Amino acid sequence: MSFAAQRSFALLASARSSFSRFYTTEASASLLTRLKDDRKTYMRSKQQPDLNVVKSIISDYTYFVKSPNAPTGHSEDAMVLSVLQKSIKKRQDSIAQYTAGGRPELAANEQEELTILKRYLPEQMDAAAIEEKVRALVEQIGATSMKDMGKVMKAWTVDPATADRKLVSDAVKKILA
Template sequence: MSTIAARLTEDMKTAMKAKDSVTLNVVRGLKSSLKYAAIEKAGADGELDDNEALVVIRREIKKRQDSVSQYESGGRPELAATEKAEIAVLENYLPAAMSEADLIALVDAVIAETGATTKKDMGKVMKLLQERSEGRADNKVLSTEVNKRLG
């Protein structure tokens, strides 16, 4: 069992005891999403490692960010606030974000290592960056930095 899955189980118990319905609902939903992803990957007995679990968590955060923008443009601030609270809970499961200086240094190092010079090389650069950043940087931020250098 991955450490994230074990932590989710403990957090679910804590949320139940504290009668924290927002956290409880988010954790239950996340456990469900992780189980679906594990089944998709390896069948009924499949399990995800922590890196794969981080991908699922980021996907759940992205869904909620999209909902926030939809609710705000639709004049539903109370629903947007709920989604933001859920994002805050989900972000607790992500590793600490990379500093901007570390991120720039990593991008420069990977570009130099791969010998990338044009946007055609972006795929191999992004693949290596995603592995090396270990979930500590958003792919959109990584992509933006790579585009600045290869553009």
């Protein structure tokens, strides 16, 4: 077999393995896989704001994983959700600062990016559901004053990806006040 034939055979074999790796039919693909697939889709359809946001999340995730203080023992989805939540908080802070600074056009850009990011989060609990769970937790612990807020927050076991910690904190303050 000639060198050219061996090389083309090797390329064909690697193409088959990469085809099966990228085009899986799994129903529950990871969040990172979903982001990478969306990046390809946005590149092909030239959806610039969506593409920029997805690329920035993938980049932030890569830096997060390679950083020396990256957490170990967490799932890939948990780490991607952590990066997503940090990006969402950055966007929310930017919106507040741009609005306060009288720059509504920049605040609108950040708001657009925020809506793109929220597509990748799991279903969020609303304030009423959070308050109901906090009331039950306060009764269970026996918290009576604001001094017990730390105990309540420590006992809160709902995933932070589904219930924003700030909303939980606000509900605890409202109930214990």
